[in-house]
Amino acid sequence: MFKKRIKPEVVPVNEYTDYSDRFEGDEKYATLKHVAIAAAVPSTVAIGTGLFMFNKFNDTYSSTVIPVAAPQQVMEPVVAQMPSTIPVSTIAQPTGIIAEKSLEILATALDPLVQILVAISFPIASVIMVGGCFFFMLGNSERAWNTIMNAGLGYVLIQMSPLFLQILRTIGDAI
Structure with missing residues (x-):
């Protein structure tokens, strides 16, 4: 008598799964434009990759060759005389080579x-x-x-x- 029975309410599935509260008007549904853009992205990437691989194997473009310039050093002539004292540096000078x-x-x-x-x-x-x-x-x-x-x-x-x-x-x- 004092206890009120709680009757569960059945909610249709589309009321809590279509996410319509996030969008307004016609944005709720995908249009032909959205589908065309979504289909064009993978095909564009595939075409670009195919062209890249075609050019790579035809040696028109190679990303693996890196030119390296070696540092040029000028050698001084060796003098045959021995000095009386030879200066010795205890700390090596960094050259960066x-x-x-x-x-x-x-x-x-x-x-x-x-x-x-x-x-x-x-x-x-x-x-x-x-x-x-x-x-x-x-x-x-x-x-x-x-x-x-x-x-x-x-x-x-x-x-x-x-x-x-x-x-x-x-x-x-x-x-």
Whole structure:
């Protein structure tokens, strides 16, 4: 008598899963423009990668060759006379040649690793994007878009990493 029965209310699924509160008007639904842009991004990346690989194997562009200028040293003629006292320096004077050579060797050793990572980034990004498409089929479109966008951004940044490394190398040489 004093206890009021609480009757559960059944809410339709579309009231709490369509995320309509986030958008206004026609933004709630994907238009043909949105679908065309989403379909054009992977094909544009694939075409760009294909052209890059075509040019790379035709030797019109090669990112693996790095010209290195060796420091020029002028040798003084040797005098045959022995001085009475020979000055001896106890502290070695830094020339910078060893540091430059070790940095050059390290950069040259890591270049194949960077090239391998750049080469395998497209297949990995493709697999991740296809996996994101499965989220669409499972009804989780927000996670699908998030996965596809992260894979695309990661692919672009990996493809640009040799450029970033070259910029860092140039800045290091200037300093």
